[in-house]
Amino acid sequence: MEINEEQETQIEVKNLYKIFGSRPGKALQMLKTGQSKKDIFEKTAQTVGLNKVSFKVYKGEIFVLMGLSGCGKSTLLRCLNRLIDPTEGNIIINGSDIVEMNDEEIREFRRRQIGMIFQNFALLPHRSVIDNVAFGLEIQGMDLETRHKKASEALKLVGLDGHETSMPDQLSGGMKQRVGLARALASDAEILLMDEAFSALDPLIRRDMQDELIDLQQRLNKTVIFVTHDLDEALKIGNRIALMKDGKIIQVGTSEEILMNPSNEYVERFVADVDMTRVLVAQDVMKKADPVISCRSGPRLAARLMKEYGISSLFVVTQYRLLKGIVMIDDVVEAVKRDHTTLEEIIITDIPHILVNTPLAEIIPIIADSKYPLPVVDEDTKLKGIIVRGSVLSALARKESEPLVV
Missing domain, CATH: 3.10.580.10 (CBS-domain)
Known part of the structure; x- marks a missing residue:
């Protein structure tokens, strides 16, 4: 997918901050005056999770958040569906600022517009595959026949048709992750949030799931926000990549833009060992x-x-x-x-x-x-x-x- 400025913006994050602790106001003020994350923690015991994060995600792209452990990528992802409430800033999704939504509005937003896929699969062990996939639809109040029909269609999309009655403990890791993906697809959400979704899988299965995700995104035109610490994974699946450090976004760009024009020494070191023959195309x-x-x-x-x-x-x-x-x-x-x-x-x-x-x-x-x-x-x-x-x-x-x- 080629990115251009005329594409429809589906998600826009503006000046987003997240401070963890009981006195976020003081830490936020210190952060805005230029004090470092380390200094703020030493003086206030407050932890800076996100520091003035701004970016856009276009409809139908795979946007990757990546960086080392503790950089803020998972915190940012959870702010996008308000599992974590930001301290300050705006998150505009499909024209609405979800930061301003009340509890009922945010619950409805999660049910209808956004799907979440976790690293640890998050399957209910006492439910069959089809009932795991249909769980979100059940929460929405959909009748059994309709939700099973939608769940079956989603399972077919991820190549698990025929496993409807299986239990989670009968599945391999890759199959469990496909169930998680099918559950997100069953709700027909336009946006999928994926937090280290393939990290727990064996390398071969992981590559298969990466290919599966790319194929699904091309067929269904979903907007995907994908968190990973693996640069090779980011380069393979991302239309654009946001590289994070200490709660900040250091650089946003396509794979080639980040590899060929790193914005600073940190980014240059981060991508130094990449095999360019695996990244560049004709x-x-x-x-x-x-x-x-x-x-x-x-x-x-x-x-x-x-x-x-x-x-x-x-x-x-x-x-x-x-x-x-x-x-x-x-x-x-x-x-x-x-x-x-x-x-x-x-x-x-x-x-x-x-x-x-x-x-x-x-x-x-x-x-x-x-x-x-x-x-x-x-x-x-x-x-x-x-x-x-x-x-x-x-x-x-x-x-x-x-x-x-x-």
Whole structure:
């Protein structure tokens, strides 16, 4: 999912503070004058949980809160459904400030608009799978037949149809987490809050659940706020990432923005050991395919373009820029000598091509074995750019630079 400023903002947090302790007012005043979290605790015994946190979450994105233990990410997540009441600030969700809601309004908000998925699954051990999934609907007062129907549909979405009558102690860890996810989906909430949801799972199951979440979000267009301390997990699933420290958000951005342009030394150290080939994708390293030639053109135009741009190959496209293939300089020169008027006989169509979201780790062996520049296309095979060996090396070497796409 590409992020742009015209997208609908679903959640907006403004100047949010949370002080834990019996005298939050004094600590808040000290915080606003620039005193540190450590100094405030030593002088007041009050703990700063959140410090002037502001950010936006767009409808349909996976927004990741991450940082080391104690940075405030779980506190922030719990403020988003008022399981923790903030000390000061605004949390505007779907146009309403939930900080201003009374007890009944916040209960209704939780039932209808937001779903929570916990690290420890939070399943009721005496209830079957389907009744665990339907529990929230039962709280809403929905009749048994309707809530079981909705719960069955949610279980099917997460691949657990057929396990309706199983008990939680009969399930693996991954299956339990799927039940928790199905429970959140059954309420048809637009927003899912996930607190270290996959941390307790084995690595293989964890990766499967990450893939499952990405697939579900693409199909259902849910807005997901995901808390993790695992940078690799954040980079894999997040459309954008908010990196936190000492209750503050240090930087918000896409994976590439944070990796390639860290805002300070802390962020730079945090991401220093990331394998860039697992993060960058084709659209991050491709160059503009310029020039290209229409399949209706002839070899003389191809020869002129090659001479003008100092290149030895040209990608051939249709009127709508769909990729047809490539022509090479030796074949073009021979076609001109033979007085050919079309490119049809010299177009090489059997060439590798990749999609714009192909990971760099998969691109490297392809381009290493290819005799040609590597065309990048969308799902309709429309040519979007090209990758050459030099652009890959440049992407891996750069720390702070402009995007490669021109």
